[in-house]
Amino acid sequence: MWTRQRRGWIPALVLVGLAGGRLAGCSAGRPAQPPTDAVLAIWRAGIDSLARDLETFQGTIQRLDDPAAVSEARSAFIRMRATYKTVEVALEYYAPSTARAMNGPPLPEVEEDDGPEAIRAPTGFQVIEEPLFGEHPADERQSLAAETAVVAQLVARAQTMFAAQQTTDAHIFDAVQLELARLMTLGLAGFDTPIVGTALPEAAQALEGILRTLEPYRRPDASWRDFETRLRSVSTRLRETGTRDAADHFALLADGLIPLARNLRALRVAHGVTLPPDRRPFHREAASLFDSGAIDVEAFGPPSTAPASPEVVALGASLFADSRLSRNRDRSCSSCHVAALAFTDGRSHSVGRDGRPLPRNTPTVLNSGVQVGSFADLRTTYLEDQVTDVIGNPDEMHGSLDAVVRALTEDRAIVERFASAFRGRASGSPGTGPSTADRVVTGPRLRAALAAYMRHLTRLDSRVDQALRGQTDRLSPIERQGFNVFVGKGRCASCHFLPLTNGTVPPLYQRSEVEIIGVPTSPVTRRATLDPDPGRFRITRALPHRFAFRTPTLRNAALTAPYMHNGAYPTLESVVDFYNRGGGLGIGARVDGQTLPADTLGLTSGEQTALVAFLGALTDTTGLMPRRTARTGGR
Numbered sequence: 001m002w003t004r005q006r007r008g009w010i011p012a013l014v015l016v017g018l019a020g021g022r023l024a025g026c027s028a029g030r031p032a033q034p035p036t037d038a039v040l041a042i043w044r045a046g047i048d049s050l051a052r053d054l055e056t057f058q059g060t061i062q063r064l065d066d067p068a069a070v071s072e073a074r075s076a077f078i079r080m081r082a083t084y085k086t087v088e089v090a091l092e093y094y095a096p097s098t099a100r101a102m103n104g105p106p107l108p109e110v111e112e113d114d115g116p117e118a119i120r121a122p123t124g125f126q127v128i129e130e131p132l133f134g135e136h137p138a139d140e141r142q143s144l145a146a147e148t149a150v151v152a153q154l155v156a157r158a159q160t161m162f163a164a165q166q167t168t169d170a171h172i173f174d175a176v177q178l179e180l181a182r183l184m185t186l187g188l189a190g191f192d193t194p195i196v197g198t199a200l201p202e203a204a205q206a207l208e209g210i211l212r213t214l215e216p217y218r219r220p221d222a223s224w225r226d227f228e229t230r231l232r233s234v235s236t237r238l239r240e241t242g243t244r245d246a247a248d249h250f251a252l253l254a255d256g257l258i259p260l261a262r263n264l265r266a267l268r269v270a271h272g273v274t275l276p277p278d279r280r281p282f283h284r285e286a287a288s289l290f291d292s293g294a295i296d297v298e299a300f301g302p303p304s305t306a307p308a309s310p311e312v313v314a315l316g317a318s319l320f321a322d323s324r325l326s327r328n329r330d331r332s333c334s335s336c337h338v339a340a341l342a343f344t345d346g347r348s349h350s351v352g353r354d355g356r357p358l359p360r361n362t363p364t365v366l367n368s369g370v371q372v373g374s375f376a377d378l379r380t381t382y383l384e385d386q387v388t389d390v391i392g393n394p395d396e397m398h399g400s401l402d403a404v405v406r407a408l409t410e411d412r413a414i415v416e417r418f419a420s421a422f423r424g425r426a427s428g429s430p431g432t433g434p435s436t437a438d439r440v441v442t443g444p445r446l447r448a449a450l451a452a453y454m455r456h457l458t459r460l461d462s463r464v465d466q467a468l469r470g471q472t473d474r475l476s477p478i479e480r481q482g483f484n485v486f487v488g489k490g491r492c493a494s495c496h497f498l499p500l501t502n503g504t505v506p507p508l509y510q511r512s513e514v515e516i517i518g519v520p521t522s523p524v525t526r527r528a529t530l531d532p533d534p535g536r537f538r539i540t541r542a543l544p545h546r547f548a549f550r551t552p553t554l555r556n557a558a559l560t561a562p563y564m565h566n567g568a569y570p571t572l573e574s575v576v577d578f579y580n581r582g583g584g585l586g587i588g589a590r591v592d593g594q595t596l597p598a599d600t601l602g603l604t605s606g607e608q609t610a611l612v613a614f615l616g617a618l619t620d621t622t623g624l625m626p627r628r629t630a631r632t633g634g635r
Contacts, residue, residue: 036167126194282295347567348567462619523568
């Protein structure tokens, strides 16, 4: 039970009669209040408390000319963020756009459906954070007041929304499961605390919000006792750890938060609550994102994508190596994505049809199925669209789906394979239109088979995964140290989100991030020249996307040298050194809008070595390529 009534979390009506896991009415004889109603009351009170904390913070901004008021304003801001964290579980679930406006990245967002000029300015806590904790906050008083007024409008909107909000037991437990996943993947990584550095105490606040949310389901049994005991233990560790850089993030996950997720599932099952049926990439029946089988690969595909049969996958594998996909029948997908090279070609730049190098290198297609968006510039959303793009690209296959279908239809054996894989279903009515063969081999089926094969190349059982699932001895001490650098001091996990280590944002996996890191033309350490490739800007023509690129997966990175979109860096050591120096700006390149902090990470040589060792432990190509030695120190 919480006693800090100044923060207004649980109103008197809810506090009265909390016994035996049931919420009683405030007078004898009144029926017990349903847990769902009690949860909504807790959430509404929490948003009201956020409104009061915001009002207090607004008052401090007006006095920033006084040095003492600066400290007061910063403390008020931290309290306000802490209060937000305790209602994040509700806001992210029922008001995600409002939550993003309150606590999204401090970067302009391109509304891509509305043209290149449709750029939305960032709003919220992170926009306030930078000037407030800068050197001269008093000079920013006017902008701080304006931004705080925007947040006040957002909080008022949330109050209005939750005044009429309804919920169910299933959705409450679902919201809690997602919040716990969000905490494990974004919160610990400091994704939304880039300057003030309060990630760990805020994670403890998020746990407090989870416990408050589930308080109406309390009952004197082992499931609740185990859940609450572990939650309070993890919360205490988070508060007592100190700085995020010094934290044992591996232990916080493997010994704390991941087991807590299992306790949550046991609690839900004990209450007989089934989760909502709708599909998402994070399997609802999985306890945490780090569980084996937690990721539904097909859920990253177009709506209604179903698990492919072995016959469809095998057909896709055959098509992947079929040169008839190219106009001149002289190259296939496997010409560039070589299985023995972790489905890359080992070159710094891909080679075009005419033998000349292209601007970008060949990325691996391993784990390409567990991300939203393909290519370095995210120009396609689904793997099916990637197939169409590559076949039609003049520098790659220089063909068309229609031409490929015509060529394959002439091959009786491949027609039979399509018929078998897709159970012989034709795309038209029998006896009308094209021949049966023409209706068996189709563009959509070709795309589906190739996409199914690429999704089959997903491997999420590296030694890192095994260690987080309980086999802690699968990581050496230096690899475990590297894990902690990755999440902590190195800030890697704030862009390469665990557990997938790509830029598709957990836990809902609905969008992918692009970053401007200032990749140079060559691996120099001073007076660098920025690579001229405009990145996503070539697609959207929006200035915030100039030199922005997709955040790729780091799984199997030890096998996929050289690195960056232009292959500028030959080894993982050189990549880590680039980030440690502050990206392009840190090595003297002229980069507008770099999203990577330009200051050095301050990693020691030992920490850099540990980080590279950790990246090597992310290797998992089981059954996909010959066993070979990871490349870290050279080619």
